[in-house]
Amino acid sequence: MRRVIILILLLLLMRLILPLGIEEGGPQSLLAFGFLILAAYSVGELAKQFGLPKVVGYLVAGLFFGPSVLAIVSEQVSEELAPVGNLAIALIAFLAGAELRWAEVKENGTKILKILGSELSISFVGIVTLLVVLRAFVPFLEDTTLVQALALAALFASIAIVHSPAVTLALLTETGARGPVARTTLGVVLVADVAVILLFSGALAGARAVAPAPGSAYTLSFGLVTWEILGSILVGAALGGVIALYLRFVQRELVMFAIVVAFFGAEIAELAHVETLLTLLTAGFVTENVSRGDAGEQLRRAMERSSAPVFVVFFALAGAKIAVVQVAALWYVVLPIVAVRALGIRYGTTIGARWAGATPKEEKHVWMGLISQAGVAIGLASVVAEAYPQRGPIIRDVMLAVIAINETMGPILFRQALVRSGEVDPRPQSELTRGTPGEGPGEGPGEAPGEAPGEAPDAA
Amino acid sequence: MSAALTLVLIVAVAYLATHLAFDWIARRLLIVSGAEYLVLGILLGPQVSGILTGDTLDSFAPFTTLALGWIGAIVGMQFFLPNLVRIRGIVFRLAFVEAILTLTFVGGLLTVAMAWMLDMSYVQAAFPGLAMGAIATVSAPTGIQVVASRIGRRHPVVHQLEVTSALDAAVAIAAIGILLCIGHPSPIGIARPLTSTEWAVVTLGIGVIGGVLFHLFLGEERDIDRLFISLAGAIILTSGAAAYLSLSPLLPALIVGAVLVNTSDNREEIERTLLTAERPFYFVLLIFAGATWEPSLRSWALPVLLFLAARGVGKIGGARLATRFSDEKEALGLDWGRALLGQGGLAIAIGLDYLQHGRLAVPNLVFTAAVASVLLTDLSSARLVRSVVMPFVTRDMGPEIARTLAEPGRKEADAPATDGDVASPDPSPDPTLEATTGAAPDDATGGNR
Numbered sequence: 036m037r038r039v040i041i042l043i044l045l046l047l048l049m050r051l052i053l054p055l056g057i058e059e060g061g062p063q064s065l066l067a068f069g070f071l072i073l074a075a076y077s078v079g080e081l082a083k084q085f086g087l088p089k090v091v092g093y094l095v096a097g098l099f100f101g102p103s104v105l106a107i108v109s110e111q112v113s114e115e116l117a118p119v120g121n122l123a124i125a126l127i128a129f130l131a132g133a134e135l136r137w138a139e140v141k142e143n144g145t146k147i148l149k150i151l152g153s154e155l156s157i158s159f160v161g162i163v164t165l166l167v168v169l170r171a172f173v174p175f176l177e178d179t180t181l182v183q184a185l186a187l188a189a190l191f192a193s194i195a196i197v198h199s200p201a202v203t204l205a206l207l208t209e210t211g212a213r214g215p216v217a218r219t220t221l222g223v224v225l226v227a228d229v230a231v232i233l234l235f236s237g238a239l240a241g242a243r244a245v246a247p248a249p250g251s252a253y254t255l256s257f258g259l260v261t262w263e264i265l266g267s268i269l270v271g272a273a274l275g276g277v278i279a280l281y282l283r284f285v286q287r288e289l290v291m292f293a294i295v296v297a298f299f300g301a302e303i304a305e306l307a308h309v310e311t312l313l314t315l316l317t318a319g320f321v322t323e324n325v326s327r328g329d330a331g332e333q334l335r336r337a338m339e340r341s342s343a344p345v346f347v348v349f350f351a352l353a354g355a356k357i358a359v360v361q362v363a364a365l366w367y368v369v370l371p372i373v374a375v376r377a378l379g380i381r382y383g384t385t386i387g388a389r390w391a392g393a394t395p396k397e398e399k400h401v402w403m404g405l406i407s408q409a410g411v412a413i414g415l416a417s418v419v420a421e422a423y424p425q426r427g428p429i430i431r432d433v434m435l436a437v438i439a440i441n442e443t444m445g446p447i448l449f450r451q452a453l454v455r456s457g458e459v460d461p462r463p464q465s466e467l468t469r470g471t472p473g474e475g476p477g478e479g480p481g482e483a484p485g486e487a488p489g490e491a492p493d494a495a
Numbered sequence: 496m497s498a499a500l501t502l503v504l505i506v507a508v509a510y511l512a513t514h515l516a517f518d519w520i521a522r523r524l525l526i527v528s529g530a531e532y533l534v535l536g537i538l539l540g541p542q543v544s545g546i547l548t549g550d551t552l553d554s555f556a557p558f559t560t561l562a563l564g565w566i567g568a569i570v571g572m573q574f575f576l577p578n579l580v581r582i583r584g585i586v587f588r589l590a591f592v593e594a595i596l597t598l599t600f601v602g603g604l605l606t607v608a609m610a611w612m613l614d615m616s617y618v619q620a621a622f623p624g625l626a627m628g629a630i631a632t633v634s635a636p637t638g639i640q641v642v643a644s645r646i647g648r649r650h651p652v653v654h655q656l657e658v659t660s661a662l663d664a665a666v667a668i669a670a671i672g673i674l675l676c677i678g679h680p681s682p683i684g685i686a687r688p689l690t691s692t693e694w695a696v697v698t699l700g701i702g703v704i705g706g707v708l709f710h711l712f713l714g715e716e717r718d719i720d721r722l723f724i725s726l727a728g729a730i731i732l733t734s735g736a737a738a739y740l741s742l743s744p745l746l747p748a749l750i751v752g753a754v755l756v757n758t759s760d761n762r763e764e765i766e767r768t769l770l771t772a773e774r775p776f777y778f779v780l781l782i783f784a785g786a787t788w789e790p791s792l793r794s795w796a797l798p799v800l801l802f803l804a805a806r807g808v809g810k811i812g813g814a815r816l817a818t819r820f821s822d823e824k825e826a827l828g829l830d831w832g833r834a835l836l837g838q839g840g841l842a843i844a845i846g847l848d849y850l851q852h853g854r855l856a857v858p859n860l861v862f863t864a865a866v867a868s869v870l871l872t873d874l875s876s877a878r879l880v881r882s883v884v885m886p887f888v889t890r891d892m893g894p895e896i897a898r899t900l901a902e903p904g905r906k907e908a909d910a911p912a913t914d915g916d917v918a919s920p921d922p923s924p925d926p927t928l929e930a931t932t933g934a935a936p937d938d939a940t941g942g943n944r
Contacts, residue, residue, distance in 0.1 A: 038709060040711065041708065041711055041712050044704075044711075045708070048704060048705075048708070048732075048736075052701075052736050052740065053741065055689075055697070055740050056739050056740060057680055057681070057740070057741050062556070062557065062738075062739070063739055064557060064734065065557040065560055065561065065731060065733075065734060065735030065738060065739070066735030066736050066738075066739045067735070067737065068557075068731050069728050069729070069730075069731030069732025069733070069734075069736075070727030070732055070735075072724065072727060072731060072732075073712065073725070073728040073729070076724055076725070076728065077712075079742045086536060130786075340723060342718075342728045343723065343724045344723070344724050344728065347724065353597050
């Protein structure tokens with residue numbers, strides 16, 4: 036109840052302040068940023084009371100307060116807050132890389148590759164087939180030849196198969212799950228990023244070749260793609276080495292250092308024309324595996340702490356981008372795509388898991404952790420919108436509609452997977468708090484089993 | 496290389512270099528400084544190298560606003576009422592008289608002088624004059640903390656200086672907050688323009704409602720991560736609201752800090768969480784302040800020199816005058832105002848706050864005065880405090896103990912035992928006003944407010 040009162044008070048405060056703004060006053064972005072942190076955080080806490088992942092709460096808050104519904108956060112403010120998204124993606128990638136241990140990669144690498152190869156190819160083929168079959172009803176495939184339709188469908192599918200490291204990592208940190216289902220899902224999601232970036236680059240090059248956008252000056256070469264991938268690994272490894280040196284010889288002010296690392300890594304990646312996600316992911320991996328003692332772990336905790344408000348706003352902004360009207364208008368295309376993607380992931384993962392000899396729990400539950408989509412998919416959809424000025428925005432809108440459903444359903448499904456596989460306590464937060472006297476919120480066994488207090492910030 | 500990347504690199508290198516040497520320098524040489532970041536900002540800014548362009552600075556403006564809010568909240572956290580009521584009334588009276596005398600003397604003198612020198616009306620000149628008065632009122636607590644960490648925090652002079660420094664900060668922030676309400680333009684599209692009083696109510700309202708709201712929000716929360724999210728949101732929202740309405744972010748944030756410290760059971764955790772991020776914000780503020788600095792287009796040298804002289808007279812004279820008519824001459828002497836001459840981040844923050852509201856007269860001149868004062872006094876602030884305090888320590892504790900305590904690197908915990916509690920380590924780690932005015936002694940090299 037307290038959270039609801041807070042939300043009402045926050046809304047009233049915003050309603051009072053916004054009309055008093057003057058022309059020469061400061062930008063609204065800082066005000067909206069603060070509002071989003073508190074409002075989304077409150078909704079996240081409410082969601083948790085109902086046994087839902089907090090990420091869903093943040094997304095719903097963004098949707099509710101965003102341009103589609105209450106418009107407290109306008110589109111312009113969303114644009115102004117775009118750097119928060121970039122910083123969040125950099126932090127997510129670094130944290131994701133830091134979750135990977137070399138020993139685990141050696142042990143589970145083959146299994147992850149088999150599951151990934153199977154689920155990605157089945158989903159990809161399924162979506163391409165669906166789009167080509169339905170091309171008369173798909174807005175961005177109108178007036179195309181079969182070859183062009185195939186190329187554009189492949190481009191769309193290369194984005195549609197993307198998973199969400201952000202949501203996966205957020206859920207794992209929130210729940211503290213570290214069992215086989217959690218780790219295999221995380222492994223698949225992380226490696227999928229590399230694979231999808233490769234596939235997307237190839238699909239874009241192919242689409243440009245057979246269905247070029249009028250007046251486009253975009254060029255893509257094999258060399259560029261190779262550099263984007265290899266360069267990311269090189270730059271990321273170098274960055275990780277430097278961070279490991281810092282952790283060995285200085286090891287102070289880790290919270291501030293964590294933010295600098297993410298910001299610096301993202302800037303370096305942009306300058307070197309390499310992939311930001313892959314660069315930071317490699318940097319996180321190298322840092323975690325090269326650092327001595329628990330230095331890498333300490334940095335990871337510091338980063339989780341400093342990134343918590345950033346993540347809350349990142350997911351809320353992702354929610355704010357969901358265009359309710361567009362989702363509703365394109366339901367006849369969007370729903371089949373969502374269904375085919377989910378089926379492709381479901382059966383692809385099962386086949387891959389059997390092929391890899393995974394445990395029955397992994398075979399049964401890992402697919403549920405692969406449904407989520409968020410920042411990376413939105414980013415790639417935006418790239419297409421820029422590359423194709425006419426068809427691109429339609430592709431982006433359809434994609435956003437697909438993402439809207441997946442990013443809402445995904446976290447719920449993933450949490451269910453973790454609960455069913457016994458890696459997370461199924462009781463809702465309120466019950467946990469009642470059932471364990473002396474434990475405050477966030478310290479209960481279902482909150483973060485096996486983790487020290489402070490290891491699981493709310494947002495991340 | 497992009498400006499943002501350059502900035503990150505320079506800040507990181509400067510931070511590391513300074514940080515590694517900072518504790519040593521502060522303890523050994525009694526130098527507590529943030530001036531190097533200010534100079535670094537000037538060197539990076541459009542006036543010198545141009546690495547940070549005007550556009551880059553504009554894009555980072557929200558960070559500056561946030562830093563202002565964060566500093567305001569930390570100042571507000573000092574005012575924990577149960578501790579305040581335990582302080583003797585005379586200590587407050589002396590502090591308050593010194594603050595008001597400095598504010599009115601410097602503000603009045605500069606108003607008249609600028610009206611005459613810059614050919615402005617008295618009303619026009621009153622805005623920069625009073626802003627300079629507010630800047631003059633601020634005294635850096637860090638020098639006091641460094642000395643307090645050596646000789647004991649409960650010595651009457653040190654205690655007086657701590658209380659005065661905190662009250663100076665509150666008076667200065669209130670002054671700049673109200674000043675920006677008086678010179679506030681009207682919003683577009685509302686039925687009638689708001690009066691200055693109404694803007695002042697809005698400023699206070701943002702602070703009070705914000706504080707109460709965040710008290711509800713924080714509840715009994717003690718987890719440091721959740722506290723960080725909530726506090727970050729609270730201060731960002733408060734500062735953002737003030738900046739959006741073209742008001743001072745310092746005053747509402749101060750009120751939020753004061754409300755939180757007085758209504759929350761977890762005030763120590765809140766204080767600790769705030770202090771965690773103080774230093775980064777302080778450095779960001781100084782660098783951007785330096786980069787934003789522009790030599791005033793009006794003839795600035797004379798008003799700035801007059802400001803520096805008037806501030807010295809105001810501080811020393813104000814303290815002297817206040818003490819002369821009290822019974823504290825024996826305990827404090829007449830020269831304790833000299834220990835308040837050091838200026839740090841808060842002076843820059845107030846100058847920057849005024850500068851960000853470009854509609855008011857001679858913003859660059861006001862800001863230049865703040866920068867000049869910090870550059871002039873920052874390095875010597877701890878030495879000034881020591882020069883005032885040591886004669887009393889020698890008198891009360893004997894020359895041998897005084898010499899031991901004055902040794903470089905010596906902290907109060909290392910001091911020999913004495914009969915009284917003059918040099919004894921503070922038994923309570925309480926970070927609020929009663930014990931100290933900001934960071935704990937061991938963290939005296941912190942924000943240098």
